[in-house]
Amino acid sequence: MLRRGHRFAPFDSRGRFTIAAILITFTAFSAISVFLSIRTTQHSQHRAAVLQVAARQRAIAERYVNEILFVSSGGSADPSATGSYLTESADALLDGGEAPALPGDDDESGLPAQHGKVIRAQLTQELRLAHDLTATGQAILKHRPAGSVPLTAGEDIAALDPVVRLRVLAALTANTSLNASRAIASANDRGISHLITIQVLLGVAGLLTSLLLAFALIAATRRQTAHFRSLVTASTDLVLVFGRGGCRYASRAVIEMVDRPEQELLGDGLSEFVHPEDLGLLRTTCEHGEPAEIVFRMRNRHGEWRQLDAHVTDLRGNRQLRGVVLNARDVTERMRLEEELTRQAFHDGLTNLANRALFRDRLDQALARSTRTHEPLAVLLLDLDGFKQVNDTLGHDAGDKLLRAVAERFAGAVRPSDTLARLGGDEFAVLLDPASETEAEEVARRLNQAAGEPLVLAERELSVGASIGIVAHPGGPADGDDLIRHADIAMYAAKDAGRGHHQVFRYDMALEFGELMALEGELRAAVENGELCLHYQPEIEVESRRVVGVEALLRWQSDTRGNVPPSDFIPIAEATGLILPLGDFVLREACTQAAAWLSEGLIDESFVMWVNISAKQLAAGRVGTAVDQALSATGLAPNFLGLEVTETAIVPDGSAGERAREELQMLHDRGVHIAIDDFGTGFSSLGQLRHFPIDMIKVDRSFVQGVDHDAKDAAITANIVTLAHALGLVAIAEGIESDGQLASIRDLGCDLAQGFLFARPRPADEVRLVLAEGSCSPDDERDPAAA
Amino acid sequence: MLLAVLVPLVGGCSSSGNKPSGTVAPIVERDFKIRAQRYELPAGKVDLSVKNDGPDAHELIVVRETDSSLPMRKDGLTVDEDAIQKQTQGALEPGQPGGERHLKLHLAPGRYLLLCNMSGHYLGGMHAELVVS
Numbered sequence: 001m002l003r004r005g006h007r008f009a010p011f012d013s014r015g016r017f018t019i020a021a022i023l024i025t026f027t028a029f030s031a032i033s034v035f036l037s038i039r040t041t042q043h044s045q046h047r048a049a050v051l052q053v054a055a056r057q058r059a060i061a062e063r064y065v066n067e068i069l070f071v072s073s074g075g076s077a078d079p080s081a082t083g084s085y086l087t088e089s090a091d092a093l094l095d096g097g098e099a100p101a102l103p104g105d106d107d108e109s110g111l112p113a114q115h116g117k118v119i120r121a122q123l124t125q126e127l128r129l130a131h132d133l134t135a136t137g138q139a140i141l142k143h144r145p146a147g148s149v150p151l152t153a154g155e156d157i158a159a160l161d162p163v164v165r166l167r168v169l170a171a172l173t174a175n176t177s178l179n180a181s182r183a184i185a186s187a188n189d190r191g192i193s194h195l196i197t198i199q200v201l202l203g204v205a206g207l208l209t210s211l212l213l214a215f216a217l218i219a220a221t222r223r224q225t226a227h228f229r230s231l232v233t234a235s236t237d238l239v240l241v242f243g244r245g246g247c248r249y250a251s252r253a254v255i256e257m258v259d260r261p262e263q264e265l266l267g268d269g270l271s272e273f274v275h276p277e278d279l280g281l282l283r284t285t286c287e288h289g290e291p292a293e294i295v296f297r298m299r300n301r302h303g304e305w306r307q308l309d310a311h312v313t314d315l316r317g318n319r320q321l322r323g324v325v326l327n328a329r330d331v332t333e334r335m336r337l338e339e340e341l342t343r344q345a346f347h348d349g350l351t352n353l354a355n356r357a358l359f360r361d362r363l364d365q366a367l368a369r370s371t372r373t374h375e376p377l378a379v380l381l382l383d384l385d386g387f388k389q390v391n392d393t394l395g396h397d398a399g400d401k402l403l404r405a406v407a408e409r410f411a412g413a414v415r416p417s418d419t420l421a422r423l424g425g426d427e428f429a430v431l432l433d434p435a436s437e438t439e440a441e442e443v444a445r446r447l448n449q450a451a452g453e454p455l456v457l458a459e460r461e462l463s464v465g466a467s468i469g470i471v472a473h474p475g476g477p478a479d480g481d482d483l484i485r486h487a488d489i490a491m492y493a494a495k496d497a498g499r500g501h502h503q504v505f506r507y508d509m510a511l512e513f514g515e516l517m518a519l520e521g522e523l524r525a526a527v528e529n530g531e532l533c534l535h536y537q538p539e540i541e542v543e544s545r546r547v548v549g550v551e552a553l554l555r556w557q558s559d560t561r562g563n564v565p566p567s568d569f570i571p572i573a574e575a576t577g578l579i580l581p582l583g584d585f586v587l588r589e590a591c592t593q594a595a596a597w598l599s600e601g602l603i604d605e606s607f608v609m610w611v612n613i614s615a616k617q618l619a620a621g622r623v624g625t626a627v628d629q630a631l632s633a634t635g636l637a638p639n640f641l642g643l644e645v646t647e648t649a650i651v652p653d654g655s656a657g658e659r660a661r662e663e664l665q666m667l668h669d670r671g672v673h674i675a676i677d678d679f680g681t682g683f684s685s686l687g688q689l690r691h692f693p694i695d696m697i698k699v700d701r702s703f704v705q706g707v708d709h710d711a712k713d714a715a716i717t718a719n720i721v722t723l724a725h726a727l728g729l730v731a732i733a734e735g736i737e738s739d740g741q742l743a744s745i746r747d748l749g750c751d752l753a754q755g756f757l758f759a760r761p762r763p764a765d766e767v768r769l770v771l772a773e774g775s776c777s778p779d780d781e782r783d784p785a786a787a
Numbered sequence: 788m789l790l791a792v793l794v795p796l797v798g799g800c801s802s803s804g805n806k807p808s809g810t811v812a813p814i815v816e817r818d819f820k821i822r823a824q825r826y827e828l829p830a831g832k833v834d835l836s837v838k839n840d841g842p843d844a845h846e847l848i849v850v851r852e853t854d855s856s857l858p859m860r861k862d863g864l865t866v867d868e869d870a871i872q873k874q875t876q877g878a879l880e881p882g883q884p885g886g887e888r889h890l891k892l893h894l895a896p897g898r899y900l901l902l903c904n905m906s907g908h909y910l911g912g913m914h915a916e917l918v919v920s
Contacts, residue, residue: 118884122842125818156912157911168907169911174906182844
């Protein structure tokens with residue numbers, strides 16, 4: 001916490017206060033001095049009047065004596081009046097008042113009362129002597145004995161002649177008055193001396209005070225200046241001042257940045273360090289004092305161009321500065337970060353291609369341009385064929401490498417001006433602007449060729465293809481969403497056409513695509529409406545033809561569509577996540593049915609109800625829970641239940657594969673049977689099979705179909721059967737449709753068989769009849785829905 | 788202890804330094820009289836300590852008396868100091884009231900007149916006789 005005393009306040013008004021204090025001090029001292037001068041001058045004027053009157057007393061006393069003598073000798077005079085002047089003046093000198101003016105002489109004089117002890121004593125003595133004088137004079141005029149006049153001033157003149165006595169009294173009066181006037185003059189001199197001393201002291205004190213305040217003001221100003229200098233020099237901000245003739249000031253931060261002395265930067269020297277493209281902007285700004293913010297580049301000591309964000313302040317009207325001030329900050333790192341964030345926001349982190357947002361932005365811009373120019377453009381959507389299998393079997397790292405490799409190849413197959421983006425997963429998009437349909441197809445061919453080139457991943461040489469949907473926009477206004485959706489439809493059409501194809505969007509494709517979307521909505525409703533049910537296809541022991549199990553197969557009997565084949569809705573269910581509740585439904589229904597058959601005595605301990613588990617269910621990690629719920633709900637023992645999983649569902653690397661294996665192992669330990677479905681179609685290493693809790697291998701129908709006439713299929717089937725037996729597993733051939741196939745697998749030692757030859761998938765009621773018989777006869781009825 | 792030692796030393800020095808070189812004769816002047824504590828003094832060195840009690844300024848002149856009276860100036864109010872210059876033993880210029888001055892003289896046996904010769908003061912009564920024996 002900052003202490004108040006140390007608060008930095010460079011903008012406070014201390015300077016103004018100091019100047020005001022100086023002025024107040026000068027004014028106060030001057031006022032005191034003037035006041036004292038006036039007072040002293042007034043005193044001097046008063047004392048001058050006093051001195052004048054005091055000096056006049058001598059003349060009046062002598063005049064009085066002369067008039068007494070003159071009147072005594074018969075002359076005519078008015079000594080009484082003169083005596084009155086003398087005593088009244090003496091009285092006025094002592095206690096203040098009007099001293100009378102002598103006839104024909106001067107004016108009346110206003111006198112102040114005297115306060116000095118010595119002066120008052122002298123003037124009192126003078127007054128007494130004046131009274132003694134006039135009393136003696138009156139006695140002489142009235143011919144009374146002068147000795148009868150009482151004397152009041154201490155004089156001892158009784159022995160003197162009356163006239164001498166009168167003259168002595170006059171001399172004493174005059175002398176006393178003279179001495180009193182001297183004392184008054186001396187006091188006046190002392191007063192003036194005191195005034196001079198006081199004024200000198202006041203002047204010195206005022207001067208010292210003002211000097212102190214001035215020094216304080218100078219010190220404060222210096223501190224303030226130092227503060228601002230420190231602010232400018234210590235600041236990391238770059239401060240530049242431009243005026244006529246170019247740069248006039250460069251702060252220390254600027255000097256340190258370019259590592260040149262300030263003199264080299266002044267004038268036009270700074271231009272050497274400013275990016276040539278920004279020099280015009282800088283000069284214009286410094287010439288006009290605007291805009292308020294600019295960004296320009298300067299080269300630092302290492303030769304790097306640094307981005308400077310400058311705040312421009314026009315101080316050309318400021319008399320102290322007369323220039324344009326730039327407070328600049330190095331924002332290079334911030335701009336790089338912003339660029340990086342922008343790049344991350346609009347680029348795919350894995351492939352560094354544009355992401356969906358950027359692609360969409362570019363597409364919107366291209367469409368806006370096309371609206372103006374009517375130039376054609378094309379959008380290509382690409383989906384890698386076989387990527388999922390690579391990802392599932394070789395792991396996500398391999399999948400990521402594949403995506404990066406393919407992205408590089410795609411980038412080499414398009415023009416730099418085209419936008420290549422990864423929209424997510426294995427889906428890419430290309431915006432060709434401008435491009436005709438023919439050019440778009442040519443690009444699609446190049447892309448497919450690039451994708452198809454062999455690629456080594458995890459020490460395997462792989463080759464992927466791409467299904468490419470093309471939408472060619474002839475030019476003019478269009479909606480970006482529509483173009484992407486149409487390209488998506490075309491891409492699905494390309495997928496349907498087989499690996500490595502491309503299709504140009506046609507409007508009849510939209511109808512088919514719309515069909516798929518509608519199917520998803522109806523499937524969701526079907527789950528809630530109970531339109532789904534299970535059919536069961538028996539599995540037969542080859543030698544005895546005994547039914548040893550059934551495979552539960554999901555069927556959708558739609559109210560509007562009739563019987564919807566699994567190949568139509570299972571992919572949709574997997575894509576939308578509906579496969580999870582559907583899987584729970586199948587497990588629960590199958591266990592319920594098996595429990596029912598078991599309670600009816602239709603099956604024994606060797607019977608297994610096989611339920612297909614999808615990779616998504618395993619990946620979700622909820623198979624164990626679902627099995628537990630189904631078994632506990634139905635009371636079915638675990639050994640009556642079997643789970644069929646595909647190779648690709650259980651062999652992926654990483655946590656998903658590990659979790660799937662652990663879950664299956666746990667179920668297997670509790671007695672649940674595990675079978676590998678469609679064996680031979682995956683990429684799994686055979687060696688990995690020994691690590692899985694497997695009871696049975698199902699030979700894929702693609703091999704079984706040719707087993708009786710294709711040597712390769714027969715060889716593959718034979719090897720799978722041999723492998724199963726070597727691992728102590730049961731082998732079952734699915735898709736047996738003919739006696740020849742049956743004979744072939746029997747010859748190869750296959751343990752079990754399943755197919756239309758024996759029974760197509762049937763509702764539980766019909767299967768119940770088969771179970772009641774205990775065996776199954778060949779059945780020629782084919783049902784494509786069993787796929 | 789130190790103070791006790793110093794005080795007698797200081798006192799001794801002061802006493803020795805201020806020791807009057809002759810007879811000290813306090814004189815008081817006041818309008819319009821001259822008063823002496825002692826009017827008879829031994830001959831020799833005399834220190835007249837003259838205090839002016841005012842209210843007027845006064846001077847002091849010491850004149851050896853002769854058989855004749857003091858001559859007056861033409862104004863008839865002041866003694867003719869030039870005429871008695873030979874008789875004059877010493878003088879103090881006019882002193883302001885409240886002040887004290889010293890007039891050191893070497894007086895032979897005889898009679899001396901102390902007077903203030905400011906205008907009218909002598910005739911007004913400011914004189915006294917001093918006998919030195």
